[in-house]
Amino acid sequence: TPSEMELRIREIKAQLNDKLFLPAHHYQKDEVVQFADVTGDSLQLAKISAENRDADYIVFCGVHFMAETADMLSHPNQTVILPDLKAGCSMADMADIHQTERAWIELTKLFGNTILPLTYVNSTAEIKAFCGKNGGATVTSSNAKSMVKWAFQQKKRLLFLPDQHLGRNTAFDLGINLQDMAVWDPIQNKLIFEGSDLEEIKVILWKGHCSVHEKFTVEQIAEFRQNHSEFQIIVHPECTHEVVRASDYNGSTHYIIETIKNASPGTKWAVGTEMNLVNRLAAQFTDKEIVSLNPNLCPCLTMNRIDLAHLLWSLENIIEGNPQNIISVDEKTKKYAKIALNRMM
Ligand code: 13P
Ligand code: SF4
Numbered sequence: 001t002p003s004e005m006e007l008r009i010r011e012i013k014a015q016l017n018d019k020l021f022l023p024a025h026h027y028q029k030d031e032v033v034q035f036a037d038v039t040g041d042s043l044q045l046a047k048i049s050a051e052n053r054d055a056d057y058i059v060f061c062g063v064h065f066m067a068e069t070a071d072m073l074s075h076p077n078q079t080v081i082l083p084d085l086k087a088g089c090s091m092a093d094m095a096d097i098h099q100t101e102r103a104w105i106e107l108t109k110l111f112g113n114t115i116l117p118l119t120y121v122n123s124t125a126e127i128k129a130f131c132g133k134n135g136g137a138t139v140t141s142s143n144a145k146s147m148v149k150w151a152f153q154q155k156k157r158l159l160f161l162p163d164q165h166l167g168r169n170t171a172f173d174l175g176i177n178l179q180d181m182a183v184w185d186p187i188q189n190k191l192i193f194e195g196s197d198l199e200e201i202k203v204i205l206w207k208g209h210c211s212v213h214e215k216f217t218v219e220q221i222a223e224f225r226q227n228h229s230e231f232q233i234i235v236h237p238e239c240t241h242e243v244v245r246a247s248d249y250n251g252s253t254h255y256i257i258e259t260i261k262n263a264s265p266g267t268k269w270a271v272g273t274e275m276n277l278v279n280r281l282a283a284q285f286t287d288k289e290i291v292s293l294n295p296n297l298c299p300c301l302t303m304n305r306i307d308l309a310h311l312l313w314s315l316e317n318i319i320e321g322n323p324q325n326i327i328s329v330d331e332k333t334k335k336y337a338k339i340a341l342n343r344m345m
Contacts, residue, residue, distance in 0.1 A: 002308055005308045006031075006034075008312055008316075009308070010035075012312075012319055016057070016315075016319070018055065019054075019056045020055055020059065020315075020318070021037055021058045021059070022058075022059050022061065023037065023045050023048060023058065023061065023062070024036035024039050024061035024062065025039070025040070025042065025045060025061065025062035026041055026253050026274075026277045027062075027274040027276050028061050028062065028276060028303060028306060029303075029306070031307060031308050032061050032306055032307065032308070032311055033061075033280070041140070041141070041142060041252055042066055042140050042253075043121075043141075043254070044254065045062065045066060045069075046070070046140075046341070046345075047345070049069070049070035049073050050073035050074070050345070052074070053075055053078075057078070057079050057081060057318050058079070058080045058081070059081045059083060060080055060081065060327070061311065062306075063088060063089045063092075064087060064327070065089055065121065065123060067081075067327040068124070068125045069125075069341065072329050072334050072341065073338075073341065079323055080326065080328070081314050081318070081323055081326055081327065082327050083306050083310035083311050083314040084310045084325070085325050086305050087303065087306055089302060090210070091120075091162055091163055091210045091211070092122050092124055092162065094162045094208030094209070095123055095161045095186065095206055095208055099186040100127055102186075103184055103186060104117075104159075107184070107191075107204065110198060111157060113155075115157050115204070116134070116136050116151045116154050116159070117134050117135075117136035117158070117159045118131065118136050118138070118148065118151050118160050119136070119137075119139070119160075119340070120138070120140070120141075120144075120160075120161065120163050120167075121139070121341075122162065122210075125329045125333050125337045126333055126337075127161060128336075128340045129333045129335075132335075132336035132337055132340035132343075133336045133339075135154060136151070137151070137341075138341050139344060141166060141236065141237055141251070142251075142252040142254050142255070144170040145173060147344060148174055149174065156202070157201060157202050157204065158204070159184065159204045160205050161206040161208070162208035163208055163209060163238055164205035164207055164208060165209055165210070165214070165237065165238050165240055165241065165244075166237050166238055167203060168205055169237040169239075169241055169244045169250065170237065171203045172241065176202050176203060178241075179200070180195075180200050181201070181203040181204075181205055182201045182203070182204050183204070183205050183206075184204050184205065186206065186207060186208075187207075191204070192207075209238070213236050214239070214240060215294055215296075215298045216239045216240075216243050216272040217243065218246050220293050220294060221233055221246045224270050228270070230268050231269065231289075231291075232267065232268065233246070233247040233249070233270050233272070233293060234250065234256055234270075234271055234272065235247045235249075235273065235293065236252065236273040237250050237252070243272065253273065253277065260281055260290060261285065263288060265287035266287065268288065268291075269288060270293040275294075276300075276304070278290065
């Protein structure tokens with residue numbers, strides 16, 4: 001039963017004590033978050049994983065790319081475990097290394113040595129390594145603006161992988177016109193650009209997206225504006241450009257949490273991000289009204305794969321001396337991916 005599983009997880013945590021570190025992303029289920037040593041957004045968790053030197057085992061409650069990052073930043077003696085290997089990220093899956101290398105050949109034919117690759121951390125270790133090798137870096141939603149500014153100090157234009165929306169929203173906020181952005185379609189291996197002069201292109205956006213954040217729409221915002229005008233709208237920049245423009249505030253998971261936490265009592269918020277976080281904010285800040293912008297709710301199904309049963313299974317395996325679901329990035333990939341991560345950090 002759930003309560004038996006909870007009891008056993010508590011026992012194992014007490015037994016392993018400092019040998020175990022259990023970070024959890026803000027989008028994880030409550031049943032998992034209750035056992036977290038730390039909760040955070042992807043940037044915070046990357047930094048915390050890099051700092052922890054005590055634990056032999058890091059049981060990462062998040063998705064695959066986050067566990068890979070934790071592995072790359074952790075000490076070689078530490079073992080990173082993802083409780084369910086199916087906890088991937090549909091956005092990260094939209095850019096594979098072969099497509100990226102193929103795209104790079106075409107893009108360098110078009111633009112020579114004027115492009116810098118930047119990848120959202122929501123990407124495979126191989127894509128991070130590709131960026132590291134080619135002078136680029138990783139970004140998160142918390143530092144995307146400063147990283148894009150940095151990229152333009154290095155090169156005239158950038159390739160932003162794999163989330164077109166975060167790339168477009170960030171570049172737009174930095175004053176780049178939408179007409180000066182093109183989209184790279186990895187399936188057709190083709191640049192999609194509506195203007196006439198390729199020289200004008202400053203940002204090439206990989207055609208990827210988050211299936212959770214793309215479900216927020218301008219119609220949902222219009223409905224709030226019309227029928228619940230006292231609500232303020234706050235969304236994650238993985239939402240489409242139209243949704244971000246129509247909202248009152250946009251920013252990373254950390255920004256959303258801080259904005260709501262610091263808002264005046266009695267304020268009302270419609271939030272465009274993953275529903276576990278929205279529900280937790282609503283439960284935590286009861287002096288405010290906090291609802292999801294999407295009436296149909298929108299779980300990140302892969303984040304939700306980590307549950308009590310998978311967590312307990314991972315911990316039992318550790319106790320039995322037979323850890324499973326170890327995330328281990330090969331040395332060559334790690335070397336270059338760390339260059340990209342360290343440029344960001
Ligand atoms: P954060 O960087 O805001 O934690 O976002 C990670 C993520 O996967 C959002 O969908
Ligand atoms: Fe990936 Fe979107 Fe889930 Fe974040 S919310 S882990 S980007 S699928």
